[in-house]
Amino acid sequence: MGKRITVPFGSQHVALPEPVRFVFQTENEKIVDVEVDVGYVHRGIEKACATKFKYMQVGYVVARVCGLCAISHTLGYVTALERLMGVEVPKRALYLRLLVSELDRIHSHLLAMGHTAEVAGYENLFMQTFRHRELVMEMLELLTGNRVQFDFACPGGVNRDLTPEVEKVLREKLKLLEEKALWLKDVYENDFSLALRWKGIGVVTEKMAKEMNVVGPPARAAGLKTDARAEFNYLPFKEVGYKMVVLKGGSIYERNLLRALEVLNSIQMCWNVLDGLPEGEIKVPVKGLPEGEMFVRIEAPRGELFYYIRGSQKLVLDRVRIRVPTFSNIPVMKELFVGMDYADVPATVISFDPCLSCTAR
């Protein structure tokens, strides 16, 4: 056995878009121990939500917890607030929220897939995936007015309506996107060298997933049936043809294939929303002050997102608690690394699609 060597990965690293620090203890090529530090981006958002901002403003603040799943965070907060205050949201607003939430999921999944391909050494595929991802970004910009931080949902409804002109362009782009997504799924499923590189690497078994409380795509790729979209009724997913995708295996290959399949399902849901969008109001006024407590579960692109709020007849809430999907996925990552080759680490980390600005807030 060789001598132990310490290899730091982060906080600043070219494969990471955000600071997280792993310190690996390696023996030859095998990892024997790992430490994780996720606290570089802690800003204190939960505290500020309970001291600085009024309850109507908090939705816009929590959107800045994470830019990748911005709609999920706003959606979690506004759903909790609406249920707490007994606001009935118009049907059209719910469908528009669903449309944006699914488009957001598509762009986040494509980003994760492309990024995994890049750190595994497939720069060409990364560029291709990102090229097709721009279609989704254009659609989001048309629909909401901004590319990333769109602040679409607000307490009582949504901020912007879908006009017929925009709908026409959306349909064209969605058709193009569907073609490209089918092609991408084909590559991620059948490419020989990708499968060789990814199959059987970083395997999360179903038992592990259950015991370590894995959520989102990694859990579904391991065969665990868990999805807040099916379990918690916050948007009309059943009406627009939601199907849960579950795969067996749980390696990097299955995680990316599952994302590709979910993208196709999301595109199908977007078609159904555009076809059957109900007429009516998009926003109802929210009056009064929140009292009591409420929690909701939302399926963010990375897994289950949990929101808890408590108010006591004041403009400022008493407590906003956010539990994010990456936080649940870190323990299993740590378990996976021990005994793994160092060369497989970046692809494994990115295939879990960690979001540290969510985790540290």
Added chain:
Amino acid sequence: MDFKSFRKKSPWILHYNTGSCNGCDIEILACLAPKYDIERFGALNRGNPKQSDILIVTGPVTKRAKERLLRLYLEMPEPKVVVAVGACACSGGVFRHMYNVENGVDKVIPVDVYVPGCAARPEAIIDGVIKALEILEKKGKEVELPRWCSVEVKPPVNRVKLLNRCLEELHGRRRG
């Protein structure tokens, strides 16, 4: 030989996230991807401070990221430019006066170009990088230190000592 005009042709980018929401970071990634393609200006994203010319910083600078940011800045060779991307890197944005943030990049290191927007658009980021290139061309080899820093620099510069003295002062300031 005059390197000044060549330096502009292939600026390498170092990107550091100091607590942003990832919104600007994915827009920087989108800049590197085919549609916007910042590589047509010769810019490449390389994670090595010792080879980089442009430091792109996102985020309002959290207390823990502060030391790393200063370290990265001082490890880069002169001439170098700093581009602050996004509303929170410019002034703190929505995170201004939260208990763990420093309200903007210019509180820690000197900033040359500010790119506004939440999140900053890829076009704006590319424009910021081009503006930074003009500044890079004019800059010389002299060491530029943060405003709060009172360390004197005399050539020839011992970079290790300079880094240690600046970090000492940063830690002293934190205690005081």
